[in-house]
Amino acid sequence: MRPVVDEEMLQAAIFSLQNEKLVMGESVYKFEEEFARYCGTRYAVSTASGTAALQIAFQSMGIEQRDEVVTTPFSFFATSNAVIHAGAQPRFADVENGGFNLDPAKVETKLTSMTRAIIPVHLYGQPSRMDEFRDLAEDKGISIVEDACQAHGAEYDGRRVGSLGRVGCFSFYTSKNMTVCGDGGMIVTNDEKVADAARSFRDCGRASKYTMSRIGYTSRLNTVNAAIGSVQLRKLDGWNKVRREMANLYRRELSGIEGVELPPAETAKETPVYHLFVIQSERRDQLAAHLEKNGVEAAIHYPVPIHLQAPYRATYGYSEGSFPVAERLAEQVLSLPIHPGITEEQVRTVSRLVRESNAE
Ligand SMILES: Cc1ncc(COP(=O)(O)O)c(C=O)c1O
Incomplete structure (x- = not known):
């Protein structure tokens, strides 16, 4: 891979540094709106990394200690680390024969009364078999969290990945199909409550400037990176x-x-x-x-x-x-x-x- 930093990105970065708040400036909200529109979801909430996006997504959905989350053992290790960061238990199921992604049939055998979510990872940019995961999760109170960290722009059944489960998570690390020229991540969802909680979690748990509604993190995407992200998204x-x-x-x-x-x-x-x-x-x-x-x-x-x-x-x-x-x-x-x-x-x-x- 070769990260791209072109003149347009440099100009966007300079404009942002000279004219915006360095943290939570206008470019952050603009990039979130554009990314949500691109994925076809109502909301997008940016974070400091893909790992943070996953962890905050779990916590925003109310996943907590002793809850189980089933995922693949064949991914970048951040996928299951994020489950542990959220305080929950990762449970692995094996990969499909002839492919690289989690096998829905093997996931089925790992579901228990404690399972709260399944994380299909669209590994290498290859969409997972989302219909089968949806069938598995439906009516069981199990959420699908897509790890789309390697799959910006991939589609399944005519829809962009990230928009197919309850929540989708992306990374903008420098090797990805699009980056922000630094670390960064994004949560996309149609669930307003999840989006609201995620906005608070990534910003110290704030309810307003000096009041808190939860124990959160300093896990925001810097404004200059969001400004570059907008340019990269267009490309x-x-x-x-x-x-x-x-x-x-x-x-x-x-x-x-x-x-x-x-x-x-x-x-x-x-x-x-x-x-x-x-x-x-x-x-x-x-x-x-x-x-x-x-x-x-x-x-x-x-x-x-x-x-x-x-x-x-x-x-x-x-x-x-x-x-x-x-x-x-x-x-x-x-x-x-x-x-x-x-x-x-x-x-x-x-x-x-x-x-x-x-x-x-
Ligand atoms: C599949 C997968 N999940 C999660 C992550 C974590 O993203 P980040 O490195 O931005 O924390 C990555 C990328 O690095 C990834 O490839």
Whole structure:
């Protein structure tokens, strides 16, 4: 990836710094309005990070100690950390076969009378099977919180992700499909009570300037970052279009290589945004070494599933074999370079190297 900082963003930043309050200036409210409109939700509440967005979302929904939240062990670890930050208990269910996302059928087996929410993560910009999650949660008092931190602009059944559950959470960390040139996050929802509580939680728990309604956090998005975010949001669809074109080129160039599995084929319902283009190979480490030797940086998202990270082993007693699909993915996934600035020639070069390595 290569973060974009263009002249328009610099001008927006300078204007903001010279003319606005540095914290909770006008650009923050403008960016929130624009982001809500983009996602098709009534409200958007900005936060200091994606992790904070998730934690504040849970707390704003009234999720508390001893409540259970079911999610995937194959994500960036912030997803389940945020459940713990909110005081609740994460419960994992394994990933679907042939994909990267949480498997609704496996989630069903983990639901208990204590389950208050399910977090499908639209990993790598690939929408989760939201219909099935909705069917699972309906009538059980279970909320769906979408972790859309890697999926700005992705669509499922003609609707933008983030707008499909009770709450959607986004990150603007610098590697994401759009950023704010620093840390930042956003909660989107149609639930007015959740939005009101989130606005208070992120701003020290305020009810008004010097009165509090809850124990909150200093977790606001800085004004200058919001001003840059507005510019980036206008460019997001164009950037996602390039990502999709480059992903299709990768698919063509990499088709038919024995032992190399491509990301799941797109269906009519899903419009992924390829935050990452992830292939799978049993020879993943040799493949990565061959790319590196030839000057191509490939990455592994993620080499250790969350349940096998030290604090999760220690606290919850997980060990190898708990979630076999997630564990196999951790051994086999490889993210090839993809970003809006990548050229067709670069995609062809990377693809040639993958084919070459496989023939070795
Ligand atoms: C899937 C997922 N969830 C949550 C987060 C947390 O976001 P942040 O880094 O902004 O706290 C990230 C990104 O870093 C992510 O990729």
